[in-house]
Amino acid sequence: MIKNRLLVLAALFLLAGCVSEVIRINDDRYLRLGALDAPLTGYYDVYQYKFLDKYRVTHDWLTIGNCSYRKLQTLNRPDAFRGDIYAVRDIYEENGKTWQRFAPPLKPYDFDHFVRSLKETVPVMEAGKQVGTRERENGLSTMCLESWVGTDHAMVLRLHKRSVSAWDKVLDGTWQQGAYSGSYSKKSLELVGGNTWQVRRVEIQSRVGTRISGAFELWILPIGDTGYTIALELGANLDSLKTPQAHAQFQKIFRHLIESVKIEALTPQIQAELAQNAQKAQAIQFNDCQKIVAKEKLSPKHWCRPVLGLPYPQE
Numbered sequence: 001m002i003k004n005r006l007l008v009l010a011a012l013f014l015l016a017g018c019v020s021e022v023i024r025i026n027d028d029r030y031l032r033l034g035a036l037d038a039p040l041t042g043y044y045d046v047y048q049y050k051f052l053d054k055y056r057v058t059h060d061w062l063t064i065g066n067c068s069y070r071k072l073q074t075l076n077r078p079d080a081f082r083g084d085i086y087a088v089r090d091i092y093e094e095n096g097k098t099w100q101r102f103a104p105p106l107k108p109y110d111f112d113h114f115v116r117s118l119k120e121t122v123p124v125m126e127a128g129k130q131v132g133t134r135e136r137e138n139g140l141s142t143m144c145l146e147s148w149v150g151t152d153h154a155m156v157l158r159l160h161k162r163s164v165s166a167w168d169k170v171l172d173g174t175w176q177q178g179a180y181s182g183s184y185s186k187k188s189l190e191l192v193g194g195n196t197w198q199v200r201r202v203e204i205q206s207r208v209g210t211r212i213s214g215a216f217e218l219w220i221l222p223i224g225d226t227g228y229t230i231a232l233e234l235g236a237n238l239d240s241l242k243t244p245q246a247h248a249q250f251q252k253i254f255r256h257l258i259e260s261v262k263i264e265a266l267t268p269q270i271q272a273e274l275a276q277n278a279q280k281a282q283a284i285q286f287n288d289c290q291k292i293v294a295k296e297k298l299s300p301k302h303w304c305r306p307v308l309g310l311p312y313p314q315e
Contacts, residue, residue: 044256047071048277049088052226056270059230060260061157062253067144070100070109072281087274087281098161113139115161115228147212147235151246154213154235155254161228164198167220171200177208179215190219193259197221207237217254223263232257 044060047067051057061067063083071086090101091111098115099108112118118139124132144157162170171180184203189196198220205214213235220231234254240247264270292298 044083044260046085047088048085050090050266050274051223052092054226054266055224056264056266056274057223058260058262059157060257061144062146065144065146067157068114069143072285074277074280074284076284085277087277114141114143114159116140149212151243152207152213152237152240153250155257156233156235158231159228160231163227164220164222164229167198167229167231176215180218195221195261195263197258204236204238204241207239213237213240219258221261230261
């Protein structure tokens with residue numbers, strides 16, 4: 001019995017080592033000199049969606065990540081690290097909430113926990129007994145998040161129903177323990193690719209507790225006149241400067257993400273392009289569904305059409 005347990009533990013340690021090596025090799029791709037010099041590389045996925053039926057929003061994110069939108073691939077590349085273009089389901093408002101649109105009979109996806117503050121009261125327990133209550137934030141989740149333990153960096157994308165002025169109040173308050181307020185914080189407006197960003201930069205600080213990174217740069221962009229904003233953050237701390245080449249490359253990556261953001265008013269041409277991407281994505285999902293149906297000997301009418309809202313396949 002003891003021998004078997006030791007063999008299992010050895011296998012687990014070996015597997016953990018393999019996984020760690022794969023992650024290291026993948027992360028190292030972003031640290032090679034010149035890897036991000038070209039305007040279009042295979043290191044990014046493109047996310048694109050119709051927003052509140054008024055705008056098309058486009059932005060890139062790292063291929064090693066997976067932003068939390070409900071989305072479908074349009075290229076279906078076999079190599080996951082070559083970069084894909086995602087047709088993100090429409091984001092819209094209805095009845096005071098934010099949703100992602102799905103074809104009937106599927107229900108829309110509740111998107112509120114990304115864009116709004118959703119608080120709940122939870123009990124405070126001591127020695128198995130409730131001694132009070134506290135408020136817990138369940139909303140304002142990050143949309144895209146990546147962190148690198150070895151170099152103490154992080155990148156975050158947020159999509160919130162929060163105006164720039166509301167962001168100011170939050171940042172001048174206790175957000176991230178007041179990391180973006182104080183004399184060491186600098187505020188500016190910067191024009192990049194036709195977008196006017198509100199930018200906050202802070203002098204790089206020592207690590208706080210067990211946090212992987214720390215406050216460094218925060219860029220905030222309003223999405224037209226919707227009251228929503230996109231916020232991109234590059235996190236770092238003094239330990240990040242121990243790997244200066246990596247730190248410089250992460251700044252290049254972050255700049256690429258800033259430059260990738262496009263907010264475009266809907267036009268007939270843009271509507272047609274969004275529809276074309278959706279058709280490509282649906283065709284890929286339909287084909288994948290058909291493969292599963294054939295393998296599992298299921299009814300294609302039952303499994304494939306409702307998911308996509310497509311016509312029944314010809315029989």
